Structures are given as structure tokens and as C-alpha cells.
Amino acid sequence: MTDRLTDLNVRVQGIRQLGAVVRAMRGMAAARAQQARGQLATVDHYAAALAAAAGQALALTGEGMTGDGMTGPYAPTSRRAMVIFCAEQGFAGPFSERILDAALDATSAEAATTDLFLVGTRGLMLARERGLKVAWSHALPAQPQGIPKLADRICQALYGQLATGDIGSAQAIHGQTHPGQPMRVERLQLFPLDPAPFPRKQGGSPPLLNLPARTLLAELTADYVHAQLCRAALHAFAAENEARMEAMAAASSQIDRQLDGLQAAQRILRQEEITAEIIELAAGETAGRARRR
Template identity: 55%
Template sequence: MDSYAATVARTIGQVLDLVPSARFGTERRSTRMALVLFCAEQGCAGAFSERVLDAVGHELTDSELFVIGTRGHAIMSERGIAVDWNAALPSHSLGIPKLADRITEALFARVASGEVDRLDAVFSEWRPGQGVHVRRRRLFPLDLSGFSRPAGLEAPLLNMSPEALLAELTAGYLHAELCNTALHAFAAENEARMEAMAAAHSQVEQQLSTLQATERIVRQEEITAEIIELAAGETASRAAQTRPRNR
């Protein structure tokens, strides 16, 4: 998905030369922000969802919320935070594109009705050796100035108007970015769950080691007490045998 999104981005850069005045929504007046929050789907992942929610902060009450993840949705309900749209994170990576389709459909419906005009994705990303980090990415409207225009390439042969092609490409890029962020969140949740389980296993081992040490100490104390009792009894028995009898 990283490669696919990069390929679409390069193609957009090529088409931009044919539509130099394209801005795609950057001139709109701000109405309301929409946030796609990729939280945990299952438990045993530590504070995975909490870190995502804390990264957003006060914006939870001012934005339209698209919440992905059953566990994250439950945590928000416990906190009394209203959710506008929610969906479960697929249990398999092959289900991610269908999830992106649903998010895109719900988003475009709200954009068309004028409810929102901006969309950010907040998700967790796992990096080898660095752990899980929360990231935020602007998805809509696209800042076309950020797309590089490759130099030295001939203009592509088009069978449709450049404006229509650019609109299709930007919609495809949004879908690719949603798939990209969802897959990063999917991988990060699994890594967080593995870390939580490993930490729990380590904690259990430490506690077991402590209990075993305590058991040995207690057993040693019991043995010592038994030896003392036996020694005291033996001493008393010998003293009774050597004591002169009264006549």
C-alpha cells in the first residue's frame, strides 16, 4: 500500500502540469473537522486506544468522529464521548480495502451535505526498534502543492479531460491513504498486543519467581522450627534420663 499510494501520488504530479489551476477544495471555507480514529479492535493491547484519544485531546468534542475499532468505540462510550460513525477493524488485512470503501462513502456523503470539509486520520504506526507511535495525517482536502511534478517526462496520452482524471486520481489517492493508515494501525495493534502479552508473561514469571522464593523461605523456616523442636525434645529427654531419682 505504501508503494501504491506513492505511485498514485507520482501520477497526480504528472497530471497537475495539465491542470495548473487545480486546488480541489482548498478555497472552501472551514466548517467542521472530521477525524478518523484508528483504535484497538480487541483487548489485551495495553493503552493502544487511549494513546490515540489522548493525541487528539479537546478536538474530540469539536469534530465529527469516525471511529474504527470495537474496543476503541467501547472506551469512548465509557468516557461519554459521542461517536458519529464507527466500524470494526477487519481481523484480516484483506478486509482493509472494503473498510476504506465504507469510510470514503460516509465521508463523501458528509462533504456533499456540507457537514465537514476537512478530514484527518489519527493512527498508530509501529517501527522496528522504535515501538508504536501515534501519527496524524491530512487526508482531505488534498494539498496539491505537496505533490512533486516530475521533470523531463513527456505529457501522458489522455482519453479523458485532465480535470476529470485528476478528480478520479485524488479520489483514488484518498482511498489508498485510508488503506495505508488502516494497515499501519492493523500492524501496530498486533505489535502492541504482542508487547502487552510479553510484558504480562514477564510479570507472571517475576511474580512466580518471587512466590517460589517465598515458598523456599517459608519451608526453610518450617524445617528450622522442626529441627529446633526435635533438638529441644532430645535435650529434655537426655536431661530427664541423667537427673538423679528421688528415694
């Protein structure tokens, strides 16, 4: 019985240590999600300012959005790129599976002409397990501060494919959550750009330009696409950590239930051990009295 109680004590200690790890992971995920949400407002303001400036430049050129949003001819092609933001790490429940399912549904009719650009190491592993062909991949940064550099890499890859005529359009798919609400999957058009966010103001004095309007429009729209990628990556970063928080909360509840069961068994074994010792002492005392008689 002593061996059983010792083994049970070891298991209780192990479960407690696991619970401490799970709580720490949940706390880190909560902090990272909050940090990413705090930066989203800044990116949204930046993108809105770029859209307003691009709208003025667009009005000066009198042209529409073509290619990657810049005013330049590109070889026409029906191929497109799909940038998929999955999880970087595990312990996030079915987060990456849901994103991949949504991406496959979105590209099912054009799978043969769609190049997958995948962000997130964990998502890349799952994509390979499914036998998906990934044209380009990159890790999702561990901190939100690394998001702009990631957007740079994605832009370089997309514009490189666009310049060679390998793709003619690009979209992005990412998870988006709000505290207390389930995750939803968002689909974002990267290029050709939708002109709706670029308001063309009529009348008034035209802005003073130090660049040709076409060059200015090209630079502004390129920055706008970069901002949109930053926004998508931040949403994905926050959504992954929200999913990890939910997974760790479920794991913590399971650990608490297991710990309650083990502690109950621990108390029963202790009571049985004490009872056995009392019986043994009582039996010894009875035997001693019998010998004295």
C-alpha cells in the same frame, strides 16, 4: 499441610496455563504486526505511483486541489471529520487512551465543529466511557487483508458527508511504531489534499489520455485518499499489535515472577511435609522401642 500443598499445586498449574495463553497471544500479535509491516511497502509504492500520475493530471488541468481532492464545487463549511484509529481488542495497554488523548488535543479548539469517525471496537468503548459523541464507527479488521474494504467504508462515509456539505475537510490520527521504538501518534491530512506529494513535471510530451483531465484527476486523487487510509489503517493495525506484544511481555514477566514464588513455596511445603513424615516415623519407632522394653 497436604491440603495446602494440593492447593498450591493447583495454583502452579493454573499459572502455567495462563503463561501459555499469554505466550500464544504474544506470538499472534508479533505475526500480525510483521504481516502488516510487510504490506506497508506495497501501499507506499502504490500511493507514490498515484501521486506521480495525479501530478501529471494536475499539470494538464492547471487547477489546484479543492474539496476532497476532486475538481468539483462543494458547499463551503467549517466542519471537519477526524478519523481516529484505535484498538480493536483489549490487552494492548494504554494504546487507545493515547490515541484518544492525541485526537482530543488536536480537536480541542474546534471540538464543536469536528465529527469523530472512530475505527476500533475497543476504542469506541473507551470513547463512550469518556462521553464523546461519535458520528461514525467501524471495527478494525482482524487481518490486514480486510484493510482495503475498511478504507472503502471510510471513503463512502466521508464522501457522503462531503457531498451533502456536512464537512469540508478531513484528517486522520493513528499510531505508528517501528520495532524497538516507542509508538508515536501521526496526524494525516486527507482532504483538501496537500499538493506537495503531487509533482508537476514541466516539459516533455503530455501523456495520452482516454478520459478528460479533470475526470482523471478526480479518480486518481480518490484512489490516493483510499491508499492513504489503507496506509493509516495498516500502521494502526501494526501499532496495536506491537502494543499487545509489549503488554503480553510485561504480563509474561509478572507470571514468571509469580510462578517462581509459588514454586519456591511449593518446595518449602514439600520439605516441611517430608520432615513431618520423618518426625512421625521416628516418633513411632521410639514409641515402639519403649513398649518393647
